[in-house]
Every structure is written in C-alpha cells, then in structure tokens.
Amino acid sequence: MITYLGEEVTEDIVDNKTRKRRNKAKAWERGYNEEFDLVCISKDGTLGSIFSVNGLNIGLPEIPEDKSKIINHDKPKFEQKWKRQPLPEGLNAETENDDKYADYIIQQFERRDEGVYIYINGKPIYLTGTMHFFLNWIKLDEGFPDFRVIQNDLMIYWEACKADPRTYGMCYVKNRRFGWSSMCNAELTDAGTTTENSLCGIISKTGEDARNMFGRLVRAFKKLPSFFTPVWDGTSNPKKELNLTEPTTRRSKSTPKKKIDEEGLDTVIRFYATTLNSMDGERVYRSAIDEGGKFPKDVPFDDYWSVVKTSHRLGSRIVGKSMIGSTMNSREKGGAEYKKVYDGSDPLERNKNGQTTSGLYKLFIDAAFCIEGYFDEYGFSIVEDPEVPVRNEFGDMKSTGAITYLNNEGEALKKQDSKAYYEFLRQFPRSEEHAFRDEAGDCAFDVAKIYEGLEYNENELDPSDVQIGNFQWKGGVQDSEVEWIPNPKGRFRVTWHPPEENKNKYDWVTLHGIRAKHPKNNHLGSLACDPYNRSQTVDGRGSNGSIHGQTKSLFSEDVPSDFFFVEYIDRPRTVELFFEDAIMVMLYFSMPMLIELANEKFLTVLKDRGYRWFSMNRPDKKWKDLSPTEKEFGGIPAQGQKIGDAQFYAVEAFINDHLGVENRIEENMRNRPFGEIGRKMYFNRTVRQWKDVDPEKRTKYDAYISSSLVLIANQTRVSIKRTEERKPIRLPISTFNNSGSQSKRN
Numbered sequence: 001m002i003t004y005l006g007e008e009v010t011e012d013i014v015d016n017k018t019r020k021r022r023n024k025a026k027a028w029e030r031g032y033n034e035e036f037d038l039v040c041i042s043k044d045g046t047l048g049s050i051f052s053v054n055g056l057n058i059g060l061p062e063i064p065e066d067k068s069k070i071i072n073h074d075k076p077k078f079e080q081k082w083k084r085q086p087l088p089e090g091l092n093a094e095t096e097n098d099d100k101y102a103d104y105i106i107q108q109f110e111r112r113d114e115g116v117y118i119y120i121n122g123k124p125i126y127l128t129g130t131m132h133f134f135l136n137w138i139k140l141d142e143g144f145p146d147f148r149v150i151q152n153d154l155m156i157y158w159e160a161c162k163a164d165p166r167t168y169g170m171c172y173v174k175n176r177r178f179g180w181s182s183m184c185n186a187e188l189t190d191a192g193t194t195t196e197n198s199l200c201g202i203i204s205k206t207g208e209d210a211r212n213m214f215g216r217l218v219r220a221f222k223k224l225p226s227f228f229t230p231v232w233d234g235t236s237n238p239k240k241e242l243n244l245t246e247p248t249t250r251r252s253k254s255t256p257k258k259k260i261d262e263e264g265l266d267t268v269i270r271f272y273a274t275t276l277n278s279m280d281g282e283r284v285y286r287s288a289i290d291e292g293g294k295f296p297k298d299v300p301f302d303d304y305w306s307v308v309k310t311s312h313r314l315g316s317r318i319v320g321k322s323m324i325g326s327t328m329n330s331r332e333k334g335g336a337e338y339k340k341v342y343d344g345s346d347p348l349e350r351n352k353n354g355q356t357t358s359g360l361y362k363l364f365i366d367a368a369f370c371i372e373g374y375f376d377e378y379g380f381s382i383v384e385d386p387e388v389p390v391r392n393e394f395g396d397m398k399s400t401g402a403i404t405y406l407n408n409e410g411e412a413l414k415k416q417d418s419k420a421y422y423e424f425l426r427q428f429p430r431s432e433e434h435a436f437r438d439e440a441g442d443c444a445f446d447v448a449k450i451y452e453g454l455e456y457n458e459n460e461l462d463p464s465d466v467q468i469g470n471f472q473w474k475g476g477v478q479d480s481e482v483e484w485i486p487n488p489k490g491r492f493r494v495t496w497h498p499p500e501e502n503k504n505k506y507d508w509v510t511l512h513g514i515r516a517k518h519p520k521n522n523h524l525g526s527l528a529c530d531p532y533n534r535s536q537t538v539d540g541r542g543s544n545g546s547i548h549g550q551t552k553s554l555f556s557e558d559v560p561s562d563f564f565f566v567e568y569i570d571r572p573r574t575v576e577l578f579f580e581d582a583i584m585v586m587l588y589f590s591m592p593m594l595i596e597l598a599n600e601k602f603l604t605v606l607k608d609r610g611y612r613w614f615s616m617n618r619p620d621k622k623w624k625d626l627s628p629t630e631k632e633f634g635g636i637p638a639q640g641q642k643i644g645d646a647q648f649y650a651v652e653a654f655i656n657d658h659l660g661v662e663n664r665i666e667e668n669m670r671n672r673p674f675g676e677i678g679r680k681m682y683f684n685r686t687v688r689q690w691k692d693v694d695p696e697k698r699t700k701y702d703a704y705i706s707s708s709l710v711l712i713a714n715q716t717r718v719s720i721k722r723t724e725e726r727k728p729i730r731l732p733i734s735t736f737n738n739s740g741s742q743s744k745r746n
Contacts, residue, residue: 001060001125004369004381005153006053013038013050013057023047023062032164033059041128041159043114048126055348056361058160060126063117071118080119081378082147084136093226105227108136112190112228115159120149121378131155134186139223141216146393147379150369151179158187161361162321168312168359169322171345173293173435175370176427180325184288185217187323191286192244192269193221193230198285202271203278205291205334213290214271218242230265241270274299276307284311284320293326293338301337309359324360328426330439331692339436364435367406367428374402406430418448418663425451443691445652449660449678450691456660456677457684466682467494471584478580479609482588491572491581495682496551496565498524498589499558505590509613512623512631516612519590524559525551526616527566527593528709529582530702531602532575544571545578546702548686548710549589560680562658564710565589567683569703579605592616594713595635596705603633616713620646636709638699647708648695654681654711655690 026045038057046062067073072080115128188200204210244267272278292301312320344357369381375393389397413421429435469490474481505520530546547568554561594616615634657671658680686703693701
C-alpha cells in the first residue's frame, strides 16, 4: 500500500470483476498498460490496489490469499514491526549448498525479485524487491537501516519508474537526512549483481562526493551474504570501479544446488568525476545522480542530463534508468538548472510520444513526513497531533506531530528574524515552492517578505481580484475613448478601474510652448513603461514591453492608496501594437506615464499624436535642467548609477512597507498593524522579478524596470489647490443715464 503519496483509485481505473478475472489467470503484465492507463509493478501476474501519485497510476501486486506468505502474519498487531531476518546460524560460503539452507536462500531470492507483503501494526504494506534487499541486506556504516513507511512509498514510485518503458527514471527533490544516497546504493548494488554486461554509474555534486558514495557502496557490497555476492576482479578495496566478473549463486526449486548461469556477469559499478561528458558515449543500465541541484556552474544540470539521457537510450528504446535526487541550492548555484529538469518531469504533461519533456517523472515529499524524531515505533510518520501520546523511534513519547513541530519552529523564527524563518522553510520544505526558494542572501531585497507576498497572492486572492483582458478604442476609432474588454488570453492584468467619471479625461494645455493633451488624473497615480524598439530581433527573440500603474499615497474611498493596479508584460507581434496598448492604458486611466528614453520612436509617436504631456518628465530634475531631448519628449534615461540606485531604493522601500507580513515592532516605523499582510501588489510575475533581479544587471528584467519607475514617478508630490466659492464683490460705483442732452445719476 502507498500510505502518504497520492491516493487510492482502484475502482476508478479497473472494475473489480475484470481485475479478479485477470488475477486468476495471472494475466497482468509488468509495465505500462495502455488500456487502463496504469503502470503495473507486479511480477507475479496479479493486480491489487492502484494508487495515483503525481498523475501516475501505479498498480501493486495483489495481497496474497495465503497469509503465510505475508511477513508478520503470525504476530499480534502490536508486535507487527519490521525486523531484519538474519542469516541462519551456520550459513556461510562453505555451507550454502547444504540442503537445509535451500528454502531460505530461495525465499531470499524470491523476495529480492518479486517483493513481499508485510503486516505493520495491522496494515498490509508492499515492499518492492529492492526495498526488501535494502532493509535486510544493505549494511550502512551505522548498521542496517530502520524501516520508514515514507521511504517505502518512494521506492514503490521508483519501481513504477523502472517498470514504465516511457520514462528514464525519477527526478526527486529530496529531504535532508532521508537516506537517499543509501537507497541509490541499494539500487545499484541490486541491479549490478543481477544483470549481465551492464554499467552502473554514480555521480554527485563533486568527484569527492561521488567517491565517498561509491566507497559506502563497496563496503555494503562486501557485507552481502555469499549467495548474493558475485565474484569480482579480486581487487580487495576497489577505488574507482567494482568489476563483477561472475554471477551470484542463484537458486531455484528445480535446481537448488546449481548456478542458473555459469557465465560471468561482466558488469561494472563505478563513480565519475563531475564533468559534462561523464557517462557520455556509454550504454548505462543504472545511474545514481546525487545532488544535481548543486552541480558546479561549468556543469549545468540540464545540459548534463541531456548527455546522460542519451546513455540510457538505444535508438528510440529506453534501456537504462536514472535515480536523480537533490536538496536544492539557490538559483545561481545550480538550482535553476535542476528546476528546469524537474519542471519538465510532470507525468501529466507529455509529448506525442508519451514522454515528459525531460523523460523523467518528478517527485516531491513534504518535510513533515521525514523529520527525525517524528516516526513512531512502527516506522509511520507522526504527522498530525496524535490523540494520545505515541512512542517515537528513539523511545520518547510524542504528543505533537511534525506539522505542529515545524509550525512552532517557524513561528519562533518569524518573530525574531524573517530571513532565518525563510531559510528554515528552505531547509524543511513543505511544498515545491519552499524547496526551490533562493537562499536569503541571494536576493537583493527582503526575500522573506517577497515569498510571503507570493503566497498570499496565490492562496488568498479571489480570482476576480486580478482581471485579465485588453484595452480597445471604442468603435475602433483611434484616439477616441478607450474600453476595457475582459479576455482570459489578454495582455493586461488589472486590479482596479477608476470611476467612470475619471476615465478618458484630459485637457488641452500649452506648457513651455508645447500644446498637447494633459491627463486629468495625475493627482491619483502614475504609469511607467519599459518599451522595446523592434518588432523582431535577428534571432527571433527579444525582451518584452512592460507597463505598470500605481496609485499615489491617498486618502480616498474610491481610490486605493499606494496600490499597483495594472501590469503588462508582453511582446505583441509588432512594436506598433505595443505603442497602441501603451497609449490606450494611459488614456483609460488618464494618468501620466514615465517612459524609458531608450525608445525615442515611441516618444515621437506620443508627441505626434498630441500626447506629449502624458509623457512624464523625469521627476529628479527641474525643467530648466532637462536636456533638449528630454524637454521635447519627456521620459527618463535608461542608464546611469543615480537612476539605477533610485529604482532599487524605491522597490526596497515598497517591499518593506507594503509586501508580506509587517514584522517591525516599532509602531512609528510601521505602515500597517504588526502581523498584517500587505495588500498593495497582486502581480506575482512582477514580484518574482523583484526576487530574481540583479540591480547591477537589471536590463533583462522588464517588469522590474517599469515597476520601479512607477514608484519613482509617484515620489513626486502633487498638491491639489482647493479654492472656496466666493460671491461677487459689488463696488459702490454710481451709474448714470446718458439719454438726453445731460447725464443724470440713477
């Protein structure tokens, strides 16, 4: 049974009548069953429970009707624990051919090949052959492994990867101290000692790490029982590779005293240096790739996997499998390349050949299932708070579960140091998003607040809070009125619309000798734009055009204060369409736009169409100090340390004041009550660019440019003159009647 990963879907996939009929005939073949869209991992022709994990339907063998074939069947429930079955007394290399040991040895080979069911505290659990081999025969430096149900779930998923001809293996985001490398060694030892003419390879983040992993494998191999140990090349302490020249003394009921195959295995297990061409050109049956998310910069993991992938393929046929697992470094330290492979490993997203983009199947396991001290005496994870205290693997009584433990640790850190809390989530991830976070020191801003903002937007916002659509000219008449048209594939995201009386409003004014349209809502907020120059670059790629809008610090019931209300990150098929989008959003909101001067073509269009005063002058200079170009078009230069610093500090201040949870104790420093979440920025595409941007190399981060410029634009304080209505002043001036020959006073 699969306890923690996925859910049981047996009846939804195969009806009970069909399953039983085929079980009776032992007609279920191991591998992918296209008829029922499931991967059967059984080797005995039966199908039992089916579980859906990550969208992959995994069929387990049927629970044996003969309960004597289930380990622990003869024990009371409270005694049903995993207990290693040691060698019978007297069994060794000299005595292994004695008849009295034949049944025991045959049983061990059958369990290693087909797996076995075991009762654990009354629950039947299937151990794959490799898992049983790991638990019973792979001696670690600290002794034989303890049984963990969550590890068993993972090994069932791995068995499905081995059985499925559509995949090259598994890409796992692993938890610390999970025993991953030991399970990888068990797989390589199992495969290497049972398969002829094969190559099994180990690689890790450094050559020394791979060497250490190989050393542990050799030590475990040398402790295998004689009937599982093939002859190797005689090297007493292999340094680079383990060369297996003869097969294990496999037994069967028909030939209990003979080797099934007298020829040598000619199989090699070796480790490799961490270089891009490791395993290149070789046919690899099994590979264990540890810490792929920490590979050095000169060996980007996505490029490396492309090399190894071909080593597991013969023509179009997959002939090898890879166990890939890693804790995560930051994006700049190998994490980005690993994430690219991981994201391309979703079993729910396949090409026409039935494979994922990477060819792998991804797996993430919540840290709450994997915390030392939070396994009960049977090997189950203590996740939720138990109704009554339970004894953990160390013999201590636990009244709380791992979730409460993690929450308590996190809350304590959050109150003291947001960055420490952030790092805690990275180290003990409860979601993929936690696992792939950058290190706190790799972000220019307060990364904890950024992720708090991202999580709030993803989990708390109503879908209607962010509208998607386009703007269009009413009736198709250019420079008339602008309308908002909802469209799920639209280029704009909008979180606030101005009242009807404030839309499409401008005055014709003459300033500094230039007569042009002037927006009426400049007191409410601003827009900013990072334009691009050409419809298409030489290589067919190019940066996006980016637009942001934000209101100013206001006290109004109709207009939210300091609120980002529009986001545009797109590249229409022609640059002229982008210009039109920018003009329409300016007119619709009737606000000025601060535009990077990198594109005078766009600024020229604005001037020629009468929108010069919609183009904001750079706010850091007075009119008399502007250059002739700046006076003619408006805008702000794209380069310069002073402007770059202003953009950085503007974003930094907004994040501190309005994003994430307010954690400042001093009341006079706070913009909202302590502990309250910021609700001023709902655009996660932009927030992610704030997380990723290098302020010294900011040009490729379009959303960062325009969002920081709008913050600068709103730093200018616009005062609204308020005048009281005055009654006309009547002066005491006499009036006269001028008719006739002489004027007369009225």
